Amino acid sequence: MDFLCAHAARPASAITRRDVARALLAVPSGVALVALPDLRRAMMSAGNPLSLPFWESAKATLSSIESGVATVGDVQRWVESTGTEPMLMTPSYFVWPEEDERGPVAAEMFARLVAYLEEKVEVGEIDPDALVAGDQEARRVYEELQEHWLSTPLPDGRVPGFAVSDEQDEELFAAWDEEEAFALSELRRIVAGLPEQPELPAGDLEAAGARLRELLAEPGYPGNVLRACAGFDDAPMPDDDGELWLAVAAGIAGPISDLSEGGDALEEFADLDRELSLEDATLADLCAIQHADWLAGVAALTRLGPGVLASPERIARLIAESEDIDVDDQDDDDLDATETLFASVVGLWAQLGIVDRSEVLTPLGWWGLPKALERAWSPAAE
Structure with missing residues (x-):
């Protein structure tokens, strides 16, 4: 008692x-x-x-x-x-x-x-x-x-x-901001320690920017997903090709908005038996990737440089073997899950020229990936 x-x-x-x-x-x-x-x-x-x-x-x-x-x-x-x-x-x-x-x-x-x-x-x-x-x-x-x-x-x-x-949301956002700030500081530390800094491949960027503008003007996948990632459905696209390219590349790591909703969007959302569209599945994959996995994957590719294989399977393995993050022992299911998420990423990277048709990292990807990730994680005021 x-x-x-x-x-x-x-x-x-x-x-x-x-x-x-x-x-x-x-x-x-x-x-x-x-x-x-x-x-x-x-x-x-x-x-x-x-x-x-x-x-x-x-x-x-x-x-x-x-x-x-x-x-x-x-x-x-x-x-x-x-x-x-x-x-x-x-x-x-x-x-x-x-x-x-x-x-x-x-x-x-x-x-x-x-x-x-x-x-x-x-x-x-x-x-x-x-x-x-x-x-x-x-x-x-x-x-x-x-x-x-x-x-x-x-x-x-x-x-x-x-x-x-509301309190739970505030706690969640605060934890997210703290995790993002730490990941950003680690990214900057890793890039600063590179023996060779990536140089801007101006010609590749100009060509990629032109292709990207055409892609963003088209309906359907992947243009609609890239517009949502960069928030271009609600904001104008920048005139500068470099700014455009970086905004879209950063949006892949941190999508800004959802797909534009059609008139029957609510009805489709309520249909629990409906299969996810390619667009919805892709955005879901992007949003499911943790800061630590982005950091480990991009840091590894940046260290290895252009010409390295950047397939989803290779990225999953690089993340599992990374010394930049704390990684628990991963089994085949963990690797498969990471590979599945990054399959959506690599597919979009190919549209930006970050990887080529063989899923090999390009000079443009080597230069732009760390910059895009830094942009995605930097506060708006920066």
């Missing part, structure tokens, strides 16, 4: 089913099972006996955990059946961050929701015994109360669901 009260930060008379469930799950299941009868008697002595269905469900859940047959979902559902544990994911797909990953706003909103649910249990709007028995109507009420609370403004004007999502 002392452990339970300390764990819940409440006196015994105020302990809830959720408090007991969380305390039981905080210790080994065998220990919890042994302690369960004494804990139940102590709660009765404190005038807070809870209910027989709860204690039976606790014993059944702990026994399942101890025997190794309980799933994470089973345990989560049991804790939720206490009536005051917020659903990890609501029917509208709002997902709470894991407890150790919640920021101040998420932690505040979660605690507020727990308090709200406790009030609803107190007045009888939530029936924990019906929940633990699997009553569908009780579950529906429990879910709808949470959905309503998450979408209802608080007295200070904040909408809980949006406030939590």
